[in-house]
Amino acid sequence: MERKKEIKCIVWDLDHTIWDHVLLETPDVQLRPWIKEIIETLDRRGILHSIASKNDYGAAWGKLEELGLEQFFIYPEIHWNAKSSSIANIQRNINIGMDAILFIDDQEFELEEVKAVHPAVNCLHADRYISLLDDPRLMPRFITADSARRRQMYQQDYLRKRAEEQYQGPSEQFLATLGMKFTIHPATEEDLQRAEELTVRTNQLNATGKTYSYDELFVLMHSTEHQLLVCELEDKYGTYGKIGLVLIHMQETCWRLKMLLMSCRVMSRGAGSVLLTYVMREAKGHVKTLLADFRDTGRNRMMNISYRFSGFQEESSDGEGNYVFRHNLQQVGNFPKYIEVRVLTESAGPRGEVYGLSSGNPEIYR
């Protein structure tokens, strides 16, 4: 299903865009009409906000605090450097595609400067900010619990990153200080909106690049031949939300991974490998062979490498970027020590049977 590419983050200018004058000339600037309401509404939809403003940082941030807007902006870039470099920093910090950014400014020069360096960035003149709420690129199909708290999750990420930068010592020791808990459970109906959202939003860590609609996922969830699993991750800073999805087609002698994806926010946490390890252990426990689908989308090379480095071998390919991998399951690794893995089983799901797991208490691997 093809959809208009969603915008994940709006980067705002300040002077003559968020407020009505130039702050350093007119200290009592006023917000332009409906700005706060628009930002709040988009924030609830899960759209992130940031700032690229040529301004004095102290003065500008102080004004945002005074106006009660500061909590909405992540990774603000307030200084005198080129806005194209600000956009590059924001894009790197949030870890999204350039085409998922919308830049708003009142000066043609700035819009053109950004566009010249980053052609994929969407640009909008500040005079048209009122149109934002009706822009289809800013209307996700569902607003899930995860989208509504997306900004807070990025703010927690910021604290994690800072702690990580300040930590002196091996990175795995740092990871151990986070107290990560990784939960895997069968998808329920409440998970499906977020599951669809994940298939639409995830590019780099999506093994097939295929998106699934709510209805398709609903059918798969109830299929006795399929297992649809959802993963969540939390640590001492808070929850990362539902960050992974896997679909297994369970045939008589063979399990086939039809979909494997992970939010890019957990890329450095080893979460993708944890999930793969879990699937391999389960398949081995059931004496099934394990196949996996991979499609080269040009953006998901990390998944290709993850499969191959996890011991998957290329079984076949069609020469058009579609691959089938096979794992012989002779060597299946353990979970990393720094992450606690819990597998929750369905108590009385529609399948009536839960594969590989004794029902009741969660299994905890350490």
Added chain:
Amino acid sequence: MDYRQEIRKFIGENLSLEHEGAVLSDDDNYFELRFVNSLFAMRLVDYVERRFGIEIENEDLDLKNFSTINNLHALIERKLSRKGAIYE
């Protein structure tokens, strides 16, 4: 050219060893010694491609080629000689 020391340095900077101060020998399998995340794997492939100006193709993406310093060094030399260039 012997790139082993340089590879060791890259791995040391991007992968922490269990015991501080431990030195990775040329035949230590650093993927076996620890749990490797996808990000490290990606960085390693990316580093090899950029540093040596070679393209790692699907048939090269075998864990064996990347799992010890000696194996990786052999892969790099193979790719470079096939490229027919002397790399400085």
